[in-house]
Amino acid sequence: MEETVESMKGVQLTNVNNSKAVFSDAARIFGSLLSRNRVVLALLYQFVKLLSCVNLIAQLMFLTTYFRQYLAIRMTRTHVQCTLPITEIYEKMFTFLDVCLAAITILNLVLWVGYLFLPVLRECRIAAHVNAAKGSRPDEHSLTRLINNFLGIDGILVLFMIAWNSSELVSAELTQQVY
Structure with missing residues (x-):
């Protein structure tokens, strides 16, 4: 697929007569390739997107459970001490970035499923x-x-x-x- 996309990118730079021949050849090759597989490529593409979503959600779960041990408010009889280690700052930053990336990836997955299967x-x-x-x-x-x-x-x-x-x-x- 990468070669097909790259070759079609280059057709924009050719003259009109040459581009007609390129499109004609591309349509012929495209037709011969489609006669074999009709859904495999799309399912693999969606599977990779799904794995990416699962990976991001697993990272988010890992961050929240791993860094939870560093969040602490320690109480003694005389005063309350709040510890704010640098890991808490990192947790907040990575959690925010992970949630944003997961939301974008899930939205992208839903859009592609819609484009391909609706x-x-x-x-x-x-x-x-x-x-x-x-x-x-x-x-x-x-x-x-x-x-x-x-x-x-x-x-x-x-x-x-x-x-x-x-x-x-x-x-x-x-x-x-x-x-």
Whole structure:
């Protein structure tokens, strides 16, 4: 996938005639790759994101249990002594950063699951790509056939990655060639 995304990034710098040939070749290769696997890549991608979320939550739990022993308010008969070791400051800082990172990662996981596994979001995005490249709204039946029978979830993932890492125009042009 990395090679596909990188090659599609470079197509923006070529001239119009050369880019048509590149998009045509890319669509042909893209089609041959999609005939084998249709969901494996997307599931692996989501699994890695899920592992990242689990890792962040485990770190948060570790920080709170490990540093809890250093939080202390010591009472004696004559006075109250509050100890504020440097580890408490580190705990607060790392906890805040970990909570922020976990929230962003979980939100990202939910968004990608929505983009890949909710038909409404998939169809809207692919229809927008075809519309941008073709100039008119695609036929609903042929769009559904393209998504379900040809692209599959892996194809949608690759197109979204190309759009995310190069540009929406490159992804739209490749989608049009595949369409």
